[in-house]
Amino acid sequence: RDIGVTGVQTCALPISREIIQKYNDETTTLLAKVLEEKGKKEQARRLNQIRVQQLGLRAFGDDKVVAALKLTAEQKSEIKEIAEDLKKEVDSMRKDAGMDFTKMRDIMRKSSSLQKDAVAKVGEMLNAEQKKAWKELVGTPFEMKMEFGGGRPGGDRKSTRLNSSH
Numbered sequence: 001r002d003i004g005v006t007g008v009q010t011c012a013l014p015i016s017r018e019i020i021q022k023y024n025d026e027t028t029t030l031l032a033k034v035l036e037e038k039g040k041k042e043q044a045r046r047l048n049q050i051r052v053q054q055l056g057l058r059a060f061g062d063d064k065v066v067a068a069l070k071l072t073a074e075q076k077s078e079i080k081e082i083a084e085d086l087k088k089e090v091d092s093m094r095k096d097a098g099m100d101f102t103k104m105r106d107i108m109r110k111s112s113s114l115q116k117d118a119v120a121k122v123g124e125m126l127n128a129e130q131k132k133a134w135k136e137l138v139g140t141p142f143e144m145k146m147e148f149g150g151g152r153p154g155g156d157r158k159s160t161r162l163n164s165s166h
Contacts, residue, residue, distance in 0.1 A: 035047065049142075056116075060076075061083075
């Protein structure tokens with residue numbers, strides 16, 4: 001409300017997230033394909049691992065992941081329940097936050113933690129072969145750290161100049 005978002009626009013936000021995620025997935029897939037064609041197979045593999053990590057719990061709905069893990073119907077059902085529980089909890093937190101950006105930031109942190117817990121819970125359901133395949137699908141953890149500082153572009157970094165002698 002504070003920023004002029006109407007009820008109709010609020011309903012469109014989840015759809016927008018889905019569109020953005022689909023675009024991100026397609027872009028990553030295309031980039032991985034280009035990397036492979038250029039002989040950068042290891043970079044393509046790592047890019048795909050990061051993509052799967054970023055999908056979080058949604059990775060278990062990704063066709064490639066499902067095929068690689070050979071998920072059973074029972075596992076898919078259990079994963080769906082975990083996802084529904086997670087969605088309810090996050091939606092409840094979002095509803096309580098309204099348009100309070102401080103609360104929204106806290107909810108983002110909390111939902112990220114809940115997402116990791118949900119993925120770990122699914123990981124515990126996997127058999128040994130599936131766990132091995134999952135480990136290959138996600139690789140080593142990728143942590144993106146966003147740090148801000150200094151109040152000017154570039155934060156607290158000292159300016160560097162290239163010395164060129166003419």
